[in-house]
Amino acid sequence: MSEADVLTPAPGPSGEALTGSVGFLLSKLGVGSARRFAERLRPLGIEPRHLALLQMVAASEGRSQQVLGEALAVPASRMVALVDDLEQRGLVERRLNPDDRRMRALHLTKKGRGLLERALAIAAEHESELCGPLEPAERAQFLALLRRLAAGQGGPLGVPPGLGCPAEPPREP
Amino acid sequence: MSEADVLTPAPGPSGEALTGSVGFLLSKLGVGSARRFAERLRPLGIEPRHLALLQMVAASEGRSQQVLGEALAVPASRMVALVDDLEQRGLVERRLNPDDRRMRALHLTKKGRGLLERALAIAAEHESELCGPLEPAERAQFLALLRRLAAGQGGPLGVPPGLGCPAEPPREP
DNA sequence: TATTGTTATACTCTATAACTATA
DNA sequence: TATAGTTATAGAGTATAACAATA
Numbered sequence: 001m002s003e004a005d006v007l008t009p010a011p012g013p014s015g016e017a018l019t020g021s022v023g024f025l026l027s028k029l030g031v032g033s034a035r036r037f038a039e040r041l042r043p044l045g046i047e048p049r050h051l052a053l054l055q056m057v058a059a060s061e062g063r064s065q066q067v068l069g070e071a072l073a074v075p076a077s078r079m080v081a082l083v084d085d086l087e088q089r090g091l092v093e094r095r096l097n098p099d100d101r102r103m104r105a106l107h108l109t110k111k112g113r114g115l116l117e118r119a120l121a122i123a124a125e126h127e128s129e130l131c132g133p134l135e136p137a138e139r140a141q142f143l144a145l146l147r148r149l150a151a152g153q154g155g156p157l158g159v160p161p162g163l164g165c166p167a168e169p170p171r172e173p
Numbered sequence: 174m175s176e177a178d179v180l181t182p183a184p185g186p187s188g189e190a191l192t193g194s195v196g197f198l199l200s201k202l203g204v205g206s207a208r209r210f211a212e213r214l215r216p217l218g219i220e221p222r223h224l225a226l227l228q229m230v231a232a233s234e235g236r237s238q239q240v241l242g243e244a245l246a247v248p249a250s251r252m253v254a255l256v257d258d259l260e261q262r263g264l265v266e267r268r269l270n271p272d273d274r275r276m277r278a279l280h281l282t283k284k285g286r287g288l289l290e291r292a293l294a295i296a297a298e299h300e301s302e303l304c305g306p307l308e309p310a311e312r313a314q315f316l317a318l319l320r321r322l323a324a325g326q327g328g329p330l331g332v333p334p335g336l337g338c339p340a341e342p343p344r345e346p
Numbered sequence: 347t348a349t350t351g352t353t354a355t356a357c358t359c360t361a362t363a364a365c366t367a368t369a
Numbered sequence: 370t371a372t373a374g375t376t377a378t379a380g381a382g383t384a385t386a387a388c389a390a391t392a
Contacts, residue, residue, distance in 0.1 A: 022304055023206045023207075023303055025319040025323050026202050026206050026319065027204075027206060029203065033196045033199050034200045037196060065373075065374070066372090066373060066374080075361065075362095076373080077360085077376085078360075078361085079374085101368060102367065102368045102369070102374070103373060104373080126196060127196055130195055130199075132325055134322070138318060141318075142195065142318045143198070145314075146195060147198065149307070150201060152306035153202070153205055237351090238350080238351065239349090239351080248383090248384065250353085250386095251382095273350085273391075274391060274392085275349065275390070275391050348391100349390100349391085349392075350391080351388100352389080353386105353388070354385100355385085355386080356383100356384095356385085357383080357384085358381105358382085358383080358384100359381090359382085360379100360382100361381105363377085363378080364377075364378090365376070366373100366375075366376095367372100367373085367374085367375100368371105368372085368373080368374100369373100
């Protein structure tokens with residue numbers, strides 16, 4: 001067959017209209033960043049979704065699964081698996097509430113606290129790498145613009161977006 | 174039960190460390206933007222992934238499925254379903270290549286061309302809405318910063334990110 | 347024998363809705 | 370009866386690998 005005719009590396013610019021748009025770049029950068037962050041987190045044995053929950057628990061210890069699930073916009077049945085993961089790794093405890101024994105109050109273990117710290121350090125690293133191409137002033141400006149856009153979208157700010165689909169689509173060849 | 178104790182609306186700031194980060198906001202904005210874009214596209218009967226393919230076909234008509242699949246980083250078996258969708262809607266044609274009858278050369282139909290134009294108009298609308306909170310100068314600056322970051326990540330620029338997971342997680346209550 | 351496109355299988359992830367225990 | 374949490378079921382979507390036609 002004629003390689004030059006059919007196997008040309010890439011079929012052209014494919015549409016500057018999209019590849020140069022804010023929406024396209026935002027989506028591409030967001031997905032790429034999330035994927036690399038998940039990879040950085042992997043040595044710790046958790047995924048970004050677990051970190052989101054760990055932070056929630058740390059920020060308001062002793063809450064029930066239901067309350068945290070609502071705050072994270074995660075359905076109850078998924079919360080079970082999420083908390084199971086963290087509990088199996090000894091990062092979080094389910095404590096029975098003596099007043100209402102239907103509820104499980106979530107608490108961080110010492111191990112969980114330590115891991116959360118390490119995870120946040122990794123997040124800071126990731127942030128630096130991500131913003132590497134920008135000067136400090138540009139980085140601050142970029143962050144400010146991102147905040148303006150996020151505010152324009154409405155909705156609760158603290159709710160993570162990625163809980164809807166797997167944090168890192170399997171990539172091993 | 175004591176509502177004030179357990180049902181407090183949101184368990185606090187939940188971790189400024191993440192919610193204020195570039196990575197978090199990028200991911201959140203990217204996902205949100207993609208979701209709303211998919212909704213805008215729905216009346217046309219296509220999803221963002223179809224638009225990406227339509228653009229590819231338009232940019233280099235007559236290529237084989239395999240070539241386009243590689244350019245979009247989409248595995249062959251998924252290309253089949255993607256092209257099926259577009260063909261069933263009469264937007265794209267599979268033409269047999271007389272020289273090598275294993276290949277299907279992809280061509281846009283007249284209807285496909287018309288729909289592509291409308292979709293691009295919708296994309297422009299979406300872009301304007303997304304950037305609504307920014308002044309024109311800020312918008313240009315923001316786009317420039319996004320491009321710098323995207324360049325820093327390496328990899329082909331035109332490859333869309335969202336083809337890995339469903340463009341719009343089902344949301345009907 | 348190698349390659350293009352297709353189909354089939356198995357797997358992962360999710361939400362919905364029963365189910366258990368407490369209230 | 371209603372609620373917190375759990376489990377079971379079914380559905381969507383994917384990649385891997387077998388397959389058919391053509392080279």
